[in-house]
Amino acid sequence: MTIAYPLAWPAGWPRKTDAQRADARFNRKARQTVNYTGGGSMSYTSNKALTVSDGVRRVLDELARLGARPGFTVISTDVVLRLDGLPRSGQREPADPGAAVYWQDRTGAPRVMAIDRYRAVADNLAAIAATLEALRAIERHGGAQILDRAFSGFTALPAPAAARSWRDVIGVGPGERDLVAVRAAYRRRAAAAHPDRPGGSHDDMAALTAAMRQAEQELS
Structure with missing residues (x-):
């Protein structure tokens, strides 16, 4: 996803x-039309x-x-x-x-x-x-x-870290099968990994995105 x-x-x-x-x-x-008070109009682009x-x-x-x-x-x-x-x-x-x-x-x-x-x-x-x-x-x-x-x-x-388990990337345990819980963990990690946040990076965000895609495929 x-x-x-x-x-x-x-x-x-x-x-x-x-x-x-x-x-x-x-x-x-954008085409605009000017209407004159005495009648008549003019259009221009x-x-x-x-x-x-x-x-x-x-x-x-x-x-x-x-x-x-x-x-x-x-x-x-x-x-x-x-x-x-x-x-x-x-x-x-x-x-x-x-x-x-x-x-x-x-x-x-x-x-x-x-x-x-x-x-x-x-x-x-x-x-x-x-x-x-x-x-x-x-x-x-x-x-x-x-x-x-x-x-x-x-x-x-795929993201550079695709070889890692999606569970490790997102931060959920090996027994977690609830997709709602996985998405919540993903959102928490994404908030910290975003490039605009201190310590975040585009590579980290890409790895999270790929991991969530794998989780969706496995748990849906």
């Missing part, structure tokens, strides 16, 4: 430092900054065009979630603007793509969508086999 919040950065993917991040040029078109919801919509649209399996997509960020489990707009920009998208392709193969090049979550989501669109262009031009090879680099990898 991949978590949507907080950010579950994929194991083995390099991170950008704050100094390496840049402002993006992604935006959206302007560029607006992207919202997190804009970025989410772009990612989901591109995945749908790629044939991703419905119900198996997780958009993971440090943005608090809406009731439907997707990142919510209108919040303060988190300290970590990275975004990771996990999905299953049309064959059921797990895929992941993560970007933290830009200073805003919305822009990193838009960058993922733009990358998906570029890769999809390969398929449109008859390169389905090339596309498969390209996506082989975006396979969701």
